[in-house]
Amino acid sequence: MRNISALVFASGLAFLLLVITWQFILGGAPMLIGEAILQQAAEELGAANLVTSVVLGYRGIDTLGEIAILFTASTATSLVLSSIAEKTSAKSKPGLRDDGTILASSASLFFPLLMTIGLYIILHGHLTPGGGFQGGVILAAAFFLPLLAVPGRGVNHSGLALVEGFAGASFIVIGIIALFQGKAFLQPLFGHGEMGSLLSAGSLPLLYIAVGLKVGAELSGLLANLAEPSGNGDETLSATESASTEQTSMQAEKTKS
Amino acid sequence: MTTNLIHWLLYGGAMGLIVIGIVGVVTLTNIFRIILALVIAEAGANLLLVIAGYRFDAIAPILTGQALSAMPTTQIMVDPVPQAMVLTSIVIGVGVQALALALVLKVYKNYQTLDLREIHHRMLADIDHSSGVISLLSEEQPKGERPLPEPETKNVLNSGGEK
Amino acid sequence: MNNIAFNVALPLLTAFLLPIISSGSKSATRFVGPFVLLAMLWFALAYFNVLQHPVAIALGGFLPPLGISFHLDNLSLLMAALIPLMMLLLWPYNNREGFREESLLLLLAGAASGLALSGDLFNIYVFYELLSVASFGLAAANRTAAAFAATFRYVIISGLGTVLALTGIALIYTQTGTLNLAHIGLLASQLNNPVGLSAFALIVIGIGVKAEIFPVNGWVPEVYSTASPRISALLAGLISKLAVLVIIRLLVVAYQGSQALTLLLVLGMLGIIWGELSAWHSKDLKRMFSFSSIGQLGMVLVAFSIPGDAGMAAGIAMMLHHLVVKPGMFLLTENWNGPIKKLKGAATSSPLAAFLFMLFALSMIGVPPLPGFWAKLLLVTGLVEANAPLYIIALVVLLTATVIEAHYLMSTALKIFSRGKKKHFKKLLQTPFNLTIATIFGAVLLAALFTLTPLGNKLNQIATESSDRSLYIKTTLSLKLPPQVKQQVSKVQ
Amino acid sequence: MIWVIALMVFIMLVGAVTVLLVDSHVSAIAASSAVSLALSVIFVILQAPDVAMTEAVVGSGLSSVILALALFRLNRNKAKMEQSDA
Numbered sequence: 001m002r003n004i005s006a007l008v009f010a011s012g013l014a015f016l017l018l019v020i021t022w023q024f025i026l027g028g029a030p031m032l033i034g035e036a037i038l039q040q041a042a043e044e045l046g047a048a049n050l051v052t053s054v055v056l057g058y059r060g061i062d063t064l065g066e067i068a069i070l071f072t073a074s075t076a077t078s079l080v081l082s083s084i085a086e087k088t089s090a091k092s093k094p095g096l097r098d099d100g101t102i103l104a105s106s107a108s109l110f111f112p113l114l115m116t117i118g119l120y121i122i123l124h125g126h127l128t129p130g131g132g133f134q135g136g137v138i139l140a141a142a143f144f145l146p147l148l149a150v151p152g153r154g155v156n157h158s159g160l161a162l163v164e165g166f167a168g169a170s171f172i173v174i175g176i177i178a179l180f181q182g183k184a185f186l187q188p189l190f191g192h193g194e195m196g197s198l199l200s201a202g203s204l205p206l207l208y209i210a211v212g213l214k215v216g217a218e219l220s221g222l223l224a225n226l227a228e229p230s231g232n233g234d235e236t237l238s239a240t241e242s243a244s245t246e247q248t249s250m251q252a253e254k255t256k257s
Numbered sequence: 258m259t260t261n262l263i264h265w266l267l268y269g270g271a272m273g274l275i276v277i278g279i280v281g282v283v284t285l286t287n288i289f290r291i292i293l294a295l296v297i298a299e300a301g302a303n304l305l306l307v308i309a310g311y312r313f314d315a316i317a318p319i320l321t322g323q324a325l326s327a328m329p330t331t332q333i334m335v336d337p338v339p340q341a342m343v344l345t346s347i348v349i350g351v352g353v354q355a356l357a358l359a360l361v362l363k364v365y366k367n368y369q370t371l372d373l374r375e376i377h378h379r380m381l382a383d384i385d386h387s388s389g390v391i392s393l394l395s396e397e398q399p400k401g402e403r404p405l406p407e408p409e410t411k412n413v414l415n416s417g418g419e420k
Numbered sequence: 421m422n423n424i425a426f427n428v429a430l431p432l433l434t435a436f437l438l439p440i441i442s443s444g445s446k447s448a449t450r451f452v453g454p455f456v457l458l459a460m461l462w463f464a465l466a467y468f469n470v471l472q473h474p475v476a477i478a479l480g481g482f483l484p485p486l487g488i489s490f491h492l493d494n495l496s497l498l499m500a501a502l503i504p505l506m507m508l509l510l511w512p513y514n515n516r517e518g519f520r521e522e523s524l525l526l527l528l529a530g531a532a533s534g535l536a537l538s539g540d541l542f543n544i545y546v547f548y549e550l551l552s553v554a555s556f557g558l559a560a561a562n563r564t565a566a567a568f569a570a571t572f573r574y575v576i577i578s579g580l581g582t583v584l585a586l587t588g589i590a591l592i593y594t595q596t597g598t599l600n601l602a603h604i605g606l607l608a609s610q611l612n613n614p615v616g617l618s619a620f621a622l623i624v625i626g627i628g629v630k631a632e633i634f635p636v637n638g639w640v641p642e643v644y645s646t647a648s649p650r651i652s653a654l655l656a657g658l659i660s661k662l663a664v665l666v667i668i669r670l671l672v673v674a675y676q677g678s679q680a681l682t683l684l685l686v687l688g689m690l691g692i693i694w695g696e697l698s699a700w701h702s703k704d705l706k707r708m709f710s711f712s713s714i715g716q717l718g719m720v721l722v723a724f725s726i727p728g729d730a731g732m733a734a735g736i737a738m739m740l741h742h743l744v745v746k747p748g749m750f751l752l753t754e755n756w757n758g759p760i761k762k763l764k765g766a767a768t769s770s771p772l773a774a775f776l777f778m779l780f781a782l783s784m785i786g787v788p789p790l791p792g793f794w795a796k797l798l799l800v801t802g803l804v805e806a807n808a809p810l811y812i813i814a815l816v817v818l819l820t821a822t823v824i825e826a827h828y829l830m831s832t833a834l835k836i837f838s839r840g841k842k843k844h845f846k847k848l849l850q851t852p853f854n855l856t857i858a859t860i861f862g863a864v865l866l867a868a869l870f871t872l873t874p875l876g877n878k879l880n881q882i883a884t885e886s887s888d889r890s891l892y893i894k895t896t897l898s899l900k901l902p903p904q905v906k907q908q909v910s911k912v913q
Numbered sequence: 914m915i916w917v918i919a920l921m922v923f924i925m926l927v928g929a930v931t932v933l934l935v936d937s938h939v940s941a942i943a944a945s946s947a948v949s950l951a952l953s954v955i956f957v958i959l960q961a962p963d964v965a966m967t968e969a970v971v972g973s974g975l976s977s978v979i980l981a982l983a984l985f986r987l988n989r990n991k992a993k994m995e996q997s998d999a
Contacts, residue, residue, distance in 0.1 A: 006283040009635060013584075014276040016622075020591065020615050021272050030597030030610075033485050034310060034336030040486070041337070042320060050318035050334070051963045054341035058487045060480045061428070065534065065546035066345045068432050069553050072527050073352030076557025077359040079520045080568070129319065129962035133348050137970045144978075161439040168436035172429050178481075185425035187481035215348070219975065222355045226362075226982045259915055266915075267955070270922035274948075275587060277929040282580055288572065289938060289987070293945050295579045296976065297929045300952055302586040303968075307961050309594045317960040335960045339593065342542050343964045346586060347971050349549050353579060354976060356556055358983040360572040365987055367565035369994060376569050383566035384645050388704040388759065 045188060047126040047201035055131070056204045056211075060175070060186040063207075067168060067214050074164075074218045074225070081225050107149035114142035122212035126201040132208040136215025143220040147227060157224070160217045167214035174203055174210070260313055267308050274301025286373045288364065292357050299350045303343045310336030424467055424477060424490060424537065427460045427500055431530035435523045442519035453522045454511055457504040457529060464501035464533075467492060474885065476539060476602075476896040484539070484896045485603040491539035491896060495736070495886040499536035499665060502743065503529055506658045509857050510650045510747065521561050528554040528659075535662045539896055541589055541599045544666055548585070548627060551662070552578045555630075555655055559647045570642035577639050578629050585626025591619035602896030605673035605889060612677055620675050621683055624667055631663035632656075632717045634690040641698075644710040649754045649854065652706070653747035656713045661739050664717070668724050668735065673892050678727075685725035685810055689817050691718025696821040700828045703760060705753045708828065709746065715821060716742045716784070719799065722814050726802040733883035734798035741795045744868075745780045748861030751854045752777055756836075766836045773855055774836050776862045781829040783865055786822060791868045794876075796822070918958060924951040942980045949973035 041053040055063055118138035125131025175186035183189075189203040278298025285291050318337040361371075368376050434456045442449040474493035478484055507529050512521055531550035538544050556578070560571040593599065595616050596607045610616065629636045644652040671680055695715030702708040720742065723735035752773055756763055767774035783792035796818075803815040868875060885891065928948040932941045949972030956965035 010276075010280045010283040013279055016618050017272045017276055017587075020618050021268050030595075031310065031312075031336045032597035032603070032607075033599065034338045034597065037337060037486055038318065038334050044482075048320040049963070050320070050337045051340045051344070054337045055344060057480060058482050059338075059341055059345075059542070061488050061534075062341075062345050062543055062546045064429075064432065065531070065543070065550050066348055068435070068527060068530070069349050069546070069550045070352045071436060072524065072550060072553040072557065073356045075520055075523055075527075076553060076560065077356050079524075079557055080356070080359045080363055080560050080563075129317075130966050131963070133344060134963075134966050134970050137975050140975070158443060161443070165437050165440040169433055172433040172436070175425075176429060179423070179425065184477070184481040185429065185479055219351075222352075223978065223982065226355065226358065226979060226986070263915055263918055266918050266922050267959075270925055270955070273922075273926050274929055275583065277926070277933065279580065279583065281933045282576060285933065288576075289984070290933070290941060291576055293932050293941055293980070295576065295583070296945055296972075297932060297948060298580075298583040299586075300948060300968075300972065302583050302590065303964075304952060304955065305587060305590040306593070307956060307959050307964055309590050310961075311959045315960060317962050319962070338599070339590075340961045340964050343961070344967055345542075345546060347964070347967050349546070351971050351976055351979070353549075353553060353575065353582075355979050356553065357572065357575045357579070358979060360560065360568055360575060362983060362986055362990075363568040364565070364572055366990060367568065371987075373573075377573070380566045380569035380642065380646075383564075383569075384642065384707075387564075387566065388645065388706060 045201055045204065047204055049126055049128060049131075051129075052126045052131055052201075052204060052208070056126075056207045057188055060207070063211060064171060064175070064186070067171065067211055067218075070215060070218045071164065071168060074222045077222055078225050103149040104146075107145045110145055111142050114138055114145065118142060118212070118216065122208055123205065125208040125212075126204050132211030133215055135208075136212040137219060139212065139216030140219035140223060143216070144223045144227075147224060157221065160221045160224075163213055164217040164221065167210045167212075167217065171207060171210040171214070174207060267304070267311075271301050271304040271308060274298065274304060277301075287371050288361050288373050288376065289371055291373065292354060292361065295357075296350065296354060299346070303346055306339045306343050306346070310339035312336070423463055424492060424500070425479060426463050427533040427537070428530050430456050430459060431526040431533070435526040435530070438519045438523045438526070449519050449522065450513075453526055454508060454513075456526065457508050457511070460504040460529065460533065461501060461508070464497055464504070468494075468497045468501060471497065474891060474895040476898075485598055485600045488538070488540040488543045489600065489602075489896055490537040491601070491892065492537065493885055493892075493895070494882045495665070496536050498882065499662065500533050503532045503536065503658065503662075506654065506743075506747070509860060510654050512650065514853065521558065524554045524557040524561070528558065528654075532659065532662050536665060539601045541592065541601060541604065541670075543599075545585060545589060548630070548663070548666070549582060551659060552582070552630065555651075555659060558651045559643045559655070561651065562646060562648055564646060566642075567646040570639065570646045574639040574643050577636055581626040581629035581636055583626070584622045588619040588622030588626060591615055591622070595619070600896065601669060601673050602893045605893045606897065608674045608676070611674055617675075617677075617679055620670065620680050623670060624683065624687070627663050627666050628687070629663075631660050631667065631721075632691070632714045633721065634687050634694060634714075634718070637691070637695075637714050640714055641702075641707045641710040644713070644750070645704070645706040649706075649750045652710070652753075653750040656710070656750060657743050657747035660713070660717055661743055664720055664724070664735075664739060668732075668886075669892075671724065672732075672887055672889055676889065681725045681727060682810065684721050685814060688718045688721030688723075688725060689814055691715065691721060692817055692821045693718075696824045700824050705756055705760060705763075705832070706750075708760070708832070709749050709753065712784070712825065712828075713742075713746055715825070716746070719796075719818065719821075722818065723799045723802065725814075726799075726806050726811070729880075729883050729887050730798070730802040730805060732887040733879055734795070734802045736883055736886075737795035737798050737879055741783070741792050744861055744864050745784050745792065748776065748858045748865075749780050749784075751858040751861070752780075754854045760832050760835055763832065763835045764838050768839070770855070772859065776855075776858050777836060778833055779862050779865060781833055785826045785829060789869060791865060791872070794872065914958065918955065921951040921955050921958075924948075925955075938984050939981075942977055942984065945980075946973040946977045949976070 037054060037058060038050065041050045045053040045057045047053045118135045121130040121138060122132055122135030125135070174189065178187040178189055179185050275298050278294050278301055281294025282291055282298065285294055312333060312335055315333040315335045318334045364376060365371060368379050370376060434452055438449060441452060471492065474491065476484060477490045477492065479488045479490065507525060511525065528551060531547045531554060534547035535544060535551060538547060556571055556575050559574055560567055592604065592611065595610050596604050598604055598607065625633065625636055632640050644656060671684070692715050695711045695718055699708050699711035699715060702711055720735055720738045723738050724731055726734065755773065756766060783790040786793045786796035799818065800815065803811045803818065925948050928944045928951065931944040935941050935944060949968055952972065953965040953968040956968055
């Protein structure tokens, strides 16, 4: 019954989408704001990569929302995966198989290389393709590789949280500074500099560094959370025990207080 | 002619991905596979967005070489706005995917199955159980396949603190 | 003057810093959240007092169709003020587990404010996603097996909705070449074709996951009965209204044609039928309230599908009424968790809770002097005046639903007030906190009863303002259209 | 160029169908990774280098790693359970 209605829904949707495809005007969209941005962006923001001008300039608050989403996802993931009492320490439980020293040493060889590439991509985000997200992912890979190669090595979660918190906060603080200077929230600061040079495009590179560090720290945290075992199932209430969670949690609270 | 063909190919590809993904989400029963289907549908929507900003014979929206000095540039560029949007939506997708996988791990640990229908039945049984209502779904269930946990008959409100 | 952006920036900033704060001092963690919410309330109310006519605010200093703008009118500011208010009422003051739930709630507050204020389609999508992810975390926060399974289904249905909404936004972009709502409104004629309309349908169904709209509300009963009552109250009371707000903005600004209204009407009617019938059959309070929430949101949708000011007024009235009543009801379930059969004698153990239930139930059914009656009256008169076959059918559905609603709520009330063993409900006296909050909701409802005239006037003012399409467009685009866009627009039209 | 696009769209669609139909989870992850790779090639052709880079790094890299990690833990849970059963 459920399956049939689901199929009807899906086929209806497929039909709708196919009809839409048929209706498309071939030859492209009107591109009203796109065209205007192409004309103005270089002058207004001074970033050679116009996508960066859109990501951090015209649609800066989207990017804020996006890093907030990553943060939320990683908070929620750790809420879901961690044990209630947070007693199980990650270090005592090796997460993955030990694959020997070759992997371990090559991982430590790769670490600085990946870090350099990641930072390079972040720093040149306003000039060439790439930027905070892509570089951040590579940073996360750099952190995660040793963890994969040397099982049992714990992750410094409080360090990650520190980087994550301050990177995210500095994005917003840069936005608020603009507000205190009488500009709009998230309005780019400083001058444009010379187009195409590393020190150009005002505060955009700073924003991208913040985004890169935050994305890197968050994804490392996510990966580490998924890789580490979180106890042996004793921390969640099992199916039959869950009958009266609310009452038990209330009880627990009472005993605590 | 070729431009038309390219358009059809691209739109067809994007719509195809969306439809395949959604059909997968709706029909599959393995919860791990459902996440994969969702990822595919998202990829289709992203492609659709990028196509929306594409123009023929245009270059990427990055100023290089001579264009840096000669502003505004004379070359036609593709629309940067959908590209920025897709950047955002790709990263969002990964966050949601990680959260969904964490939930899958937990669900599997608790119910020892990846079958969505079975999980749904057991979840409903659990809810009935915790609210003290005896399962309403017993007639819909495949009888004899695997027994549901017997709902307790004693009053849950009173048994709360016993554990 | 631009400090409404703080309503988004402050909660996000605090949420980012909360892990660091909590490693420093535990007590600071518990106070900083309510403090930020108070600040948000203050910012929203400050604007509310000053605002004479709608204004638009360009974020990042880029003029609207290019940059993102916030649209401030009475409706969006009302929501922006209600968000911190509801959060303060439903804040987990007694939570000692850690900072994560507080962090998620703050993120929810920031996302909700962004959603209420934003005037840009893709920005709305981003905040909607943030809202979703935060609510996933909160829904799973109970950490029972059933909560995880319910949240997983919620994530999948929301993910499906996300894909549909994103597809819809992409379609709108291919048709109009812009993302700003006001600019889309200016180019609305471009959307009056199959592609534009299906884009609307896709967005309605996609965003409708949170608004509990008919085909995508399978998660509602499961999540609400596995999450803690506070979270259910928040999701049903506040978050669903924000999703509805997005839909009506899109409807008012870009889709004034009858097809879009018909779509909403049909979805709303299906929601009413499905929700009320399921509520009728349900055997425990939480699920009964979840299903009746679906039914109520169906009524809200039907109200908004009535063209003109009348529909807007009825819709907003229904929305606000549900926003007060449903959280109160969910808070009561904390103590009355269990089958309805076993509620016998609940009234003797706590007369206050029983009185509150009676008050909420009567108002929801629409018994004359209570606010719920006036909201439903607006809806009924609107439907009668619309005077089209479909609206008459909707009227019949609505009245039938009211009868069903009255039946199941009153039979529950009879159970509560009948004699029974007292000992079942001892816990009620031990957790007075939720009951206090529920009492506040009840008091608000009663206060509304005594200020009906000023409320009605304000409601009409808000309704006229927010159903005015040209006002919305003018407000945002009066910030000056960039020259290139102006040329292109004149070329297109 | 049209042949490249046609090939990539073909790979993408076949990969997507494979994800739904193939039995093994590992193959499904590989197929979804292939979809992402083909997609990033299309993004390059569509003059979207930023998006292509993100899709390659996130879609076929990070996403597959996350999926593989989750699968690894699922399998280990399964193995543990079978042990305790036996």
